[in-house]
Amino acid sequence: MDTFTLLFDGLLVAAQPANLGFALLGVLLGTAVGVLPGLGPALTVALLLPVSLSFGATGSMIMFAGIYYGGMYGGAISSILLNTPGETASIMTALEGNKMAKDGRGGKALGAAAIGSFFGGTCATIGLAIIAPLMVKVALSFGPAEYFALMVLSFLTVSAAFGGSIIRGLTALFIGLSIGLVGIDSLTGQARLSFGVPELRDNIDIAIIAVGLFAIGETLFIASQASTINEKLQAVKGSVWLSLAELKRCLKPFLRGTGLGFLFGPLPTGGAEIPTFLSYSTERRTAKGVAREEFDSGRGAIEGVAGPEAANNASAAGTLIPLLTLGLPTSATAAVMLAGFQQYGLQPGPLLFTSNPQLVWGLIASLFIANLMLVVLNLPFVGLWVKLLTIPRPWLYAGIMTFASLGIVGAQGSAFALILLLVFGILGFIMRRFDYPLAPVLVGAILGPLAEEQLRRGLMINQGDFTFLFTSWIALTIYAVAIAAVAGPILWTKLSKRGRAAAEALHEA
Amino acid sequence: MATHEQGGADMRRPDEAARRKFDLGGLAIAIGLFLFSALIALDASSYPERRSYAQIGPEIFPYIVAVGIAVFGVLTVVMARRGDFPEREALNWVPVIWIIGALAGMTALLYAGAGFIIASGVLFGGAARGFGRKPVVLTVFVGVVISALLYVLFRQGLGLSLPAGLIEPYLNALFR
Structure with missing residues (x-):
């Protein structure tokens, strides 16, 4: 019952007009940027990090959560109508969704996506509200050894799960760790990797790293590609409202997708990629009757949209569990949100629930509100979002660059920050071009200094004895999970190779 | 994992000989990693010596990171040699x-x-x-x-x- 009183208090926080406004702003911005091909929620949050400093901690967190959910739905729109998934979470939606759009049933696909997102997001948020306090109870008993183990887990899993190659993932992680070293060491006051530059003696702001890697790097990457999008934009045909029979067809995919998303979201497997894939293949395998025919004939089955869309929003909520209770980001967007917390001097973790219950429960409650806003806004206004896809690219990307630099200059108040922004932009560009994942850089830069602090504090308490790291059963269990998480994806790609190949073959057909 | 990626890449591409050539872009990244690793180690070696209970000063983590980056520099050379980087579009x-x-x-x-x-x-x-x-x-x-x-x-x-x-x-x- 305690949870529900806290959640009720949270609703009161979330229902304050200003916070409702932030949720609305987040949902609108998230959808708008999510619609644009190639731009995901991680980039949107990163862009708004510096600007949001004047919004207050609760307000900007509520907005970021709205962006996260909104971005997931926006990605579905471009997947269905343009067949260009903005990010990995929407790839599976594009498979059946775009076929439905070509078959003149784009409206239905969008409707199923919106309701699926709402269903998955809401159910998983309830799950989050129930599980998070339990996690907090466990996490409160953690000491330096356990935290260090958790960070190692986070490092390894984020590097192993994103992108195709573990070597490239770990390289990205070490680059991130080295960025985290820059600045004055918190325990001794030694300036590291500063080379006498006064601006480098303060740590490099996470916003600069995130905006440089995601916004500038992505813009450079898109500009560098000679080939432009050649998929035709499908007009929205048919009603977006689902009939009762269609809703009935979607119900089981919704439930299965939500379950998968919520199960995989908190695991450090890189967000929504795996659950959406599992959801799609389940629906495809179990389809009967009309659905079977639609899957096989290439007309596009509504189940193939409903399941993955429920799964990706459910995984977004699931991702918030380790982020809020342990301070561990398991997706790129979560990593940027963590940077947002740190911007206000807040460290997510069990203590946040006791020191800042208003913020935490206000955030959780506003997730429900954001979800409701999404379904209300998106079903009737889908035509408006589609218009965004017609902005000419030069103006669009020039605007993104301008907004990115404005945020950085405004928050840092120095032109030196722009030099760093350019450096990280070029780094991000090179990494994108050679298929290095970007999220490990961010996670390394954020968690690296924390891990070092835990390790050195632990060593001080134990008078320099390293064995304290391996005496706790909890810590040992976490290391075992970390090893499994690195070995797991290798097995996973081996096992799913056939399924994936089949999906790709269909996609090309 | 690397080997089966290789297999997949080869199946799609008949011009295997061209693929086998050293990936110069990957090699350049490896050189960048080595230089960066040396820079971090050089910086860490310049810190004044201190002794504390922890017996672990501000230079330990930089050394670990420098070694890590150097190791992945070596692995990057291997990746470049084996053509493990995905195919890239011509750069505009x-x-x-x-x-x-x-x-x-x-x-x-x-x-x-x-x-x-x-x-x-x-x-x-x-x-x-x-x-x-x-x-x-x-x-x-x-x-x-x-x-x-x-x-x-x-x-x-x-x-x-x-x-x-x-x-x-x-x-x-x-x-x-």
Whole structure:
């Protein structure tokens, strides 16, 4: 019952007009940027990090959560109508969704996506509200050894799960760790990797790293590609409202997708990629009757949209569990949100629930509100979002660059920050071009200094004895999970190779 | 994992001989990693010595990171040798140089004291030109107008402090 009183208090926080406004702003911005091909929620949050400093901690967190959910739905729109998934979470939606759009049933696909997102997001948020306090109870008993183990887990899993190659993932992680070293060491006051530059003696702001890697790097990457999008934009045909029979067809995919998303979201497997894939293949395998025919004939089955869309929003909520209770980001967007917390001097973790219950429960409650806003806004206004896809690219990307630099200059108040922004932009560009994942850089830069602090504090308490790291059963269990998480994806790609190949073959057909 | 990626890549590509050539881009990344690793180690070796209970000073983590980066530099050479990097599209240099130049130009203008509006206008104009919109006079003009609007919005609306220069004092005077 305690949870529900806290959640009720949270609703009161979330229902304050200003916070409702932030949720609305987040949902609108998230959808708008999510619609644009190639731009995901991680980039949107990163862009708004510096600007949001004047919004207050609760307000900007509520907005970021709205962006996260909104971005997931926006990605579905471009997947269905343009067949260009903005990010990995929407790839599976594009498979059946775009076929439905070509078959003149784009409206239905969008409707199923919106309701699926709402269903998955809401159910998983309830799950989050129930599980998070339990996690907090466990996490409160953690000491330096356990935290260090958790960070190692986070490092390894984020590097192993994103992108195709573990070597490239770990390289990205070490680059991130080295960025985290820059600045004055918190325990001794030694300036590291500063080379006498006064601006480098303060740590490099996470916003600069995130905006440089995601916004500038992505813009450079898109500009560098000679080939432009050649998929035709499908007009929205048919009603977006689902009939009762269609809703009935979607119900089981919704439930299965939500379950998968919520199960995989908190695991450090890189967000929504795996659950959406599992959801799609389940629906495809179990389809009967009309659905079977639609899957096989290439007309596009509504189940193939409903399941993955429920799964990706459910995984977004699931991702918030380790982020809020342990301070561990398991997706790129979560990593940027963590940077947002740190911007206000807040460290997510069990203590946040006791020191800042208003913020935490206000955030959780506003997730429900954001979800409701999404379904209300998106079903009737889908035509408006589609218009965004017609902005000419030069103006669009020039605007993104301008907004990115404005945020950085405004928050840092120095032109030196722009030099760093350019450096990280070029780094991000090179990494994108050679298929290095970007999220490990961010996670390394954020968690690296924390891990070092835990390790050195632990060593001080134990008078320099390293064995304290391996005496706790909890810590040992976490290391075992970390090893499994690195070995797991290798097995996973081996096992799913056939399924994936089949999906790709269909996609090309 | 690396081996089966290789297998997959080879199946799709008949010109296997070309693929077997050393990936020079990957090699360049490896060299960058080695240099960076050496830089971190060099920096760490310059810290004054201290002794504490922990027996672990500020230099330990940098050394660990430097070793890590060097190890992955070696593995990057292996990746480049075996062709484990995914296939890349031909690089379109011109837009990239326009955009990098635009951001560098904005930085230089801010250091020169031209103020946010002109500097940001140049960024916008250069980036739009990079994506193929011509002439650059037009894009910079659009950029200056948009930047002026953003300046008013963020300076007056949200109280963000943006560097003032040639145009900003007149705009601020309008709102006083």
